[in-house]
Amino acid sequence: MRWLFACLLVSVLLCLQIVSAQTPISSCTDISSSGYYYLTQNITGFLSGQYYCIGIFASDVVLDGNGYSLTGSGTGYGIYVLRTSNVTIENLTVSQYYYGVGVFLSSNSTLANITMSNNEVGALISESNTIANVVVSSDKPKEGIYLVSSANNIIKDSVLQNSGLIVSDSYNNTVTNTTVNGKPLVYLENVQDYEVNESSNAGQVILVNCANITVRNLDLSNTTVGVELWGSERIRVENVVANNNVGGIWLESSSNSTITNVTANSNRYDGVVLRFSDSNTIASSTFTNNGEAGLNGEAGLALESSSNNLIYNNYFNNTNNVAIYGGQPNTWNVTRTEGKNIVGGNYLGGNYWGSPDGYGFSDTCGDSNGDLICDQPYVIDDYNIDYLPLVRIVATPTPTPTPTPTPTPTPSPIKTEIPTIAMIAIAALVLVAVVAVARSARKKTVKQMLEDMNDFEFFRRVR
Ligand SMILES: [Ca+2]
Numbered sequence: 001m002r003w004l005f006a007c008l009l010v011s012v013l014l015c016l017q018i019v020s021a022q023t024p025i026s027s028c029t030d031i032s033s034s035g036y037y038y039l040t041q042n043i044t045g046f047l048s049g050q051y052y053c054i055g056i057f058a059s060d061v062v063l064d065g066n067g068y069s070l071t072g073s074g075t076g077y078g079i080y081v082l083r084t085s086n087v088t089i090e091n092l093t094v095s096q097y098y099y100g101v102g103v104f105l106s107s108n109s110t111l112a113n114i115t116m117s118n119n120e121v122g123a124l125i126s127e128s129n130t131i132a133n134v135v136v137s138s139d140k141p142k143e144g145i146y147l148v149s150s151a152n153n154i155i156k157d158s159v160l161q162n163s164g165l166i167v168s169d170s171y172n173n174t175v176t177n178t179t180v181n182g183k184p185l186v187y188l189e190n191v192q193d194y195e196v197n198e199s200s201n202a203g204q205v206i207l208v209n210c211a212n213i214t215v216r217n218l219d220l221s222n223t224t225v226g227v228e229l230w231g232s233e234r235i236r237v238e239n240v241v242a243n244n245n246v247g248g249i250w251l252e253s254s255s256n257s258t259i260t261n262v263t264a265n266s267n268r269y270d271g272v273v274l275r276f277s278d279s280n281t282i283a284s285s286t287f288t289n290n291g292e293a294g295l296n297g298e299a300g301l302a303l304e305s306s307s308n309n310l311i312y313n314n315y316f317n318n319t320n321n322v323a324i325y326g327g328q329p330n331t332w333n334v335t336r337t338e339g340k341n342i343v344g345g346n347y348l349g350g351n352y353w354g355s356p357d358g359y360g361f362s363d364t365c366g367d368s369n370g371d372l373i374c375d376q377p378y379v380i381d382d383y384n385i386d387y388l389p390l391v392r393i394v395a396t397p398t399p400t401p402t403p404t405p406t407p408t409p410t411p412s413p414i415k416t417e418i419p420t421i422a423m424i425a426i427a428a429l430v431l432v433a434v435v436a437v438a439r440s441a442r443k444k445t446v447k448q449m450l451e452d453m454n455d456f457e458f459f460r461r462v463r
Contacts, residue, residue, distance in 0.1 A: 025063075028053035028070075034060035039068040039092065046072070052080035053097075059084045065092020065114070072097035078119070081106050089114065099124050100136075121146050122163060128152035137161035141222050141245055141268070147173060160185065164204045164223035164245075167230060168252075171208065180204040180223050188213065207232045215240060226264070229254040229277075237262060242271075248290065251277040260284050267291075269298050271318070274306040281310045284342055288317040289356065299323035303330065310334070313390075315342045317354035322380050332386035336373065341390055345372030349388025353378050367391045 021035045028047035031037055031054065046053055053070050056063065056079065063079070069092060070078040078094035081087055081103040093115040094100040100119035103109050109129040115136075116122035121143040122136035127150045135158065136144040144163030147153050147170035155165065158178040165185060167173065175187035183203030186196050191210045196202055198217040205215050206228045216238040220226030226242030228250045229235050235257040241264075242248040248264030248271040251257065255278050262285040264271035271287035274280065282301070291298030300318035301311065307328030316322070333350030343352045350373075353361040365374035372393065378386040 025054070030055045031058060031061055031063065033058050036062045036064065038064040039066045042069045042071065044071045046076055051076035052078070052102075054079045056081040056084060056087055056089075060086050062088045062090070063092075064090055067091055069093040069095060070097075071095045072119075074098060074120075077102045080104075081109060084109070088112065093117065094119065103127075103129055116144075118142070124148060125153060126150045130154040130156075131158060132156050134158040135161070136163040138163055141224065143224050143246055155187075160204075160223070162222050164225065165206060166224050166228065166250075167206060167208060173208070175206075206230070207235060210235065214238065221245060225250045228252075229257060233257065236260075243267070248272055248287075251275070251280060253277060255279045257281075258283070262286075264300075265289050270302040270323070271300045273302045273304070274309060275304045277306045277309070279308045280306075282314060283310070284313045286315045286342070287321070288315070288354075290318045291320055297323045297325070303328075306330070312350055313342050313348055314351045315354065316351060317356060317360065319356060321353055321355075321360070322384075324381060324384060327381055327383055329383035332378075332380070332384060333388040336388055341372075343372075343390050343392040345390060345393065347371055347373055347388075349373050350378065350386035350390060352390040352392060353386070354392075362389050362391055365389060365391060 023035060023037045024040045025037050026040045027043055028045060030047065043053060047055065053072065054063065061084065072078060074096060075098050077099045078097040079089060079101045082105060084106040085108045087106060087109045089101060090112040095117045096119065098120045100116035100122045101111060102124045104126050107127040107129065110132065111123060111134055112132045114134050116134065117137045118139060122145055123131065124146045126148050131145060139162065141162045143166060144160045145155065145165045147167045149168070150170045151172045153170065153173045155173070155175045155178055160178065160180045164180045165175065165187065173187065173189065175185055178185045180203030183201050186200055186202040186205045188194065188210050189208040191213065193212045195214040196205055202218050202220065204220055204223045204226065207213055208230045210232040212234045214236045215227055219241045221241055221243040223245050225247045226245050226249055227237050227240060230252050232254045233256050235254065237249065237259045239261045243263065243265045245267045247269045248267040249259060249262065250273045252275045258281040259272065260283045264285070264287050266289045269291065271290040272282060287300035290300050299320040299322055300316045301321065302323040305326040305328065307330060309330045311330060311332050312334050334348055337348045338346060339348045340346065341348050354363055361378045362374060365376060367373065368375050372391040374389040374391055378389040
């Protein structure tokens with residue numbers, strides 16, 4: 001009898017083992033032991049009390065979505081993986097979380113056949129992992145695949161739409177057969193003396209530990225970041241458009257590189273970011289309407305702990321044109337030299353400092369000698385001064401046609417001359433008076449507007 005009971009117990013335990021090895025999932029849950037898990041229906045929201053729907057905290061796990069979906073409402077993680085190895089997540093759609101899939105302190109994970117749509121970040125990955133046959137898409141550009149503090153990641157056969165790749169302190173990665181907006185994602189690491197031009201038809205360009213590379217004649221818009229330089233030097237980015245991205249162009253720990261004839265407009269965060277990047281040149285480029293997300297510190301150009309960069313002949317027109325963190329010195333103009341500048345003037349010098357409200361420094365500065373260079377320098381901070389800010393040629397308003405006086409050619413007797421002279425004198429006096437009134441009225445208006453602007457500036461600072 002005792003033996004029979006023991007056999008029964010063993011059979012039950014075996015059955016349980018098999019069941020736990022093939023576990024159906026029909027709601028948000030934690031996975032804390034190895035095995036095969038599969039979704040049996042679409043799931044929404046979070047696991048109660050957590051910021052994720054499915055948490056994986058065990059190694060040797062397969063999560064098979066079976067074609068079903070996880071859907072959030074803009075925050076947290078769809079799938080959160082922590083301290084594991086050999087986890088496979090496959091065959092599902094993850095939508096509308098802040099992070100679609102987050103994999104932390106985990107190695108040898110595989111994300112395969114996953115569609116990540118409208119998450120702020122599709123996949124945030126650390127350590128060595130593989131992403132294959134993944135589709136990351138958004139209605140508007142968001143942060144697609146983010147490789148952080150990791151190495152030896154493989155990204156292959158994937159499609160990034162209104163999305164892209166970002167790497168941060170991540171090396172020895174391989175990216176193959178992956179597109180951004182239908183165009184190749186060009187990821188180069190440890191490459192020297194190379195050109196990425198229009199023949200590459202790149203949709204995004206990422207250079208890690210590269211040197212002497214030219215990136216030119218490309219439209220790198222509607223992605224995470226058009227061009228990213230990480231730990232690279234002597235890179236030339238020329239004639240590139242980087243519009244409507246999360247960020248236009250990003251240089252991190254990169255030096256002696258030049259960005260020229262670039263257009264970076266309407267990026268959600270900054271037009272160009274330099275972090276820990278020295279001795280670069282940014283010239284003859286246009287940065288407008290960046291920073292639409294409205295967070296602090298977004299700007300046309302953001303410099304963080306970056307010094308000795310030369311920034312001149314650029315057109316800035318953003319609510320915040322420049323943001324500087326760290327306060328290191330940079331140079332914002334070249335010596336006044338003859339040559340067409342970015343706003344059509346005849347001298348190269350500094351930059352044009354416009355503002356969407358039309359009252360930027362360059363929009364309103366005085367130019368007493370008419371050389372289209374402001375009388376006063378533009379002071380960003382004590383270490384960052386544009387000594388030769390540019391003035392734009394403003395189209396002259398069409399003058400009001402002066403009524404042509406019809407002279408009376410008839411020789412007049414002397415007595416009629418007196419009233420004529422008097423009339424001219426009166427007319428002249430009236431004209432002077434009218435002009436004076438008009439001038440004072442205009443002065444008042446401009447003064448009023450400047451006051452209004454100061455109020456606005458003050459409000460913005462206080463806020
Ligand atoms: Ca001047």
